[in-house]
Amino acid sequence: MKITLKDGSSKEYASSMSVIDIAKDISEGLARVACAGEIDGERVDLRHVVDKDCTLSILTFDDKGGRDAFRHTTSHIMAQAIKRLWPDVKLAIGPSIDDGFYYDIDSERPITEEDFPAIEAEMKKIAKEDLKLERFELPRADAIKMMEDAKEPYKVELIQDLPEDAVISFYKQGDFTDLCAGPHLMSTKNVKAVKLMKVAGAYWRGNEKNKMLTRIYGTSYTKASDLEDYLTKLEEAKKRDHRKIGKEMGLFMMADEGPGFPFFLPNGMILRNELMKYWREVHYRNGYQEIETPVMLNQSLWITSGHWDHYSENMYTSMIDDEMFCIKPMNCPGSILVYKNQPRSYRELPIRYAEVGLVHRHEKSGALHGLMRVRAFHQDDAHEFIAMDQIGEEVEHIVKLINEVYEKLEFKYTIELSTMPEDHMGSLEDWEKATNGLKSALEKMGLPYEINEGDGAFYGPKIDFHVEDCLGREWQCGTIQLDFQLPQNFDLKYTGSDGAEHMPVMIHRVVFGSVERFIGVLTENCAGKFPTWLSPIQVKVLPISDKYFDYSEKVLEKLKSAGIRAEIDTRSEKIGYKIREARLQRVPYMLILGQKEEEAGNIAVRSRYLGDEGSKDLDAFIKDLRVEIDERIMRKEEVSEQAEK
Known part of the structure; x- marks a missing residue:
């Protein structure tokens, strides 16, 4: 059995071995800090037995997958502690999230932050008990019966909604069992540095028609010193909160009459206009032509584009003369109509249209957050129409432009390549062609990147740029998306050098993403101390x-x-x-x-x-x-x- 490790080296074993045993064979030190494994891209427990050739990564807390396993285990420990303190509590879901975890519970007794010391104390006891986490699977009927007997109605509903062929797995630690796909740590003893953060309300399954549950947020680290560092950063983040600074500096406001629809005040308009003035200068210098497309367009356009099938629940609509019109959630169909406005020749390519378009997307009220999560925002789009053999050169051109802007604003960034999601349009062949085009461009430029499996847009793979702020937080801003689907849907053509008609490749591209969100990130990054050229009052x-x-x-x-x-x-x-x-x-x-x-x-x-x-x-x-x-x-x-x- 040949095991290929993430550094490219390999190990060979005569018989099957668990992930933890392979980790020990590599290094005892690695085994001590291991949180989970990843086999051919799928995360597994350390106890998982490897019985065939594969690519294996041992995930530690330094890896996202390792942190997820660590904090997911912490959420189970918190749920167990809560059940010990208040046995009648009903459990819903408890995933890991960025910077921590949460668990949604249904409790007749209100649980508040005043209960945190008692919960944390019980969690410490559970950690000291060194309970082993054991995974087991059950047939659907047995799984439902077990959760019904345990009087856990939310778990029963989750099981009932799983696909018929789904593997139904549970994790047991001492007297506590929870429905979960995992992976998890091997024992509770590794979770020592824990802090419960806040209590919030959350509708069951995010549906405002369902019952409001209690959501308890927390975080955990492998070392107490790392937890202290995080809490210090959190305090600094509160001081830098763009909502607080925005109020102090008169940048923007929100009103009850329009939740999620920001109002820019005079100082905020100066900041936004100066930022976009710079954006326009960079784009003009790089061969872009600016356009503006309507905010509202006929539903038929969105059906052709595929947005109606994939995005209608997030779109605002209005009936005009007995026809349905949609307020645009994205700018791309409008750019396509501009492209189709006249015959096109290969001599014009690449055509680069830039648009700072106002888009609207419905977000649940609980998800709204200052400028970071809104229902109306300006997207600094560009849509490019190119020939197939221009993909590498054009992606390189875009990356250089994005790099120039981020360097000017002193943002470091990392790159992520997102591949085909389950809900997608187009053939596997087109997806493979598009994905390889992005990969080859990045590799030609020598840029490091990570693969984000299954997180592409429904019409094509994408490159995401995550900017890092002064507190080490990452924000997804820039994007480059290749698209073979919309040119096909809209029957886009250009006349080639051979006199025949050809279909262009479309590129969707943003630098800031949401301009409002980027201003929020920029505000927090510099704590409102904008460089002189951006400062509302100089x-x-x-x-x-x-x-x-x-x-x-x-x-x-x-x-x-x-x-x-x-x-x-x-x-x-x-x-x-x-x-x-x-x-x-x-x-x-x-x-x-x-x-x-x-x-x-x-x-x-x-x-x-x-x-x-x-x-x-x-x-x-x-x-x-x-x-x-x-x-x-x-x-x-x-x-x-x-x-x-």
Whole structure:
């Protein structure tokens, strides 16, 4: 039996072996930190027996699959602890999620955060008991009976809804058994660093018509020090919450009259417009033509595109003259109509249409979150129409553009290649061709990437760009999707050099994704301290007293004449208070003006970057500032906020 490991090396064994035994054979150290295994892309328990040639990865907490197994086990430990404390509680679902886990429960007794110490204490007991997690399978009828006997109605419903040929598996740890596909850790003893985070409401199966359950969130780590680091980052994340900063800086607001539909305020519009001005410059330089397509189009278009079959539950509709129209959830069908507007030749390819289109997608109210999860947003789309032999070159061109934008905004990123989902359009041959086209382009550029099996769009595989913020969180923003399906659905053609008609390949591509979401990510990444070129207010003029208002007004007028976004604070407040207010607004530059400055005809500069920058000539300051803005220079902050106080 030949086992190929993820580093490309291989091991051969005369007989079958468990994953944990193979891990021990590789290294005792690896076996000690192993959480699960992955055989030919499928995650399994460490006790799983390998009996044939395969590719094997030993997953640790450093791997996503390992973390999922670790935290999924923690959710079972929490459920067991809750059942010990309150036996009448009914269990629903308890998966691992990014940064932790949750469990949905149905309890007549309200469970609140005040109960967390008792639950955590019971979880620690369960960990110390070193309970082995044992997997077993049952036929459907036996599985249903077992859960009925245990008085677990939600588990019964889950089993009843499984496909007829589904494997129905359970995990047992001591006196606790739960319906679960796994994988899990081998024992509860490995889960030592746990923190329960919050309680929320969640409808059973996400359906607002169903009962509201109690959702308990938590997280867990292999080391207490790592948990402490995470909690520290979480506190920092609260300070950086874009909803809090957005309110302080007057960027955006939400209203009860339109949940999930953000309102951009004057400062927020400046930020968005400056960001998109840069976006347009980059796209014009890279050969894109900007278009705008209607927000609402006839249902027949969405049926042809396939969106109606795959996405209708997320679309808003309206009847006009007895015909159904749909508010667009995506921009692509509109771009296709622009392409079809006239005959096309191979000489025009690649055709690159860019559109900052307003799209609407229905999200459940419980999923809405500031600018990060909304129902209406601007998508910075581009749709490209190319010949088959242009795929590699064009994908490379797009990756370079995305890299330029992310580097300018100082975001690191990772790349993920998502392959064919179960719910897809088109032939396997087309999917294979498209996927290989993306792979070869990335490999030609020497870019590392991970495969995300089955997470492509329904019409084609895609490359996702995950930007990493200063807290180490990843956000999926940029995307490149190859599409052979929509050109076929809409019968797109171009005349080739041979005089015959050919079908183009379509590329769907975004840099920011949702512009609103990207602004939220950018806000949290820099804690609202935007680079000067993006800052809504670039300079705040602060007269020490009303005696210097006239001089301050002249300074303000000169700044504005130079195209600098400047404001003056003429309130009868002490200068220290005015400085603190400007700092709260994250203004890059403050000009302190008093008798000395007026007599010398200059300014005293205090910046977010260096603190007190001393006395400067106004014209020289304006000249330097214009260079900083025009060249979009990202100055580094070299003075701490504490030092400034």
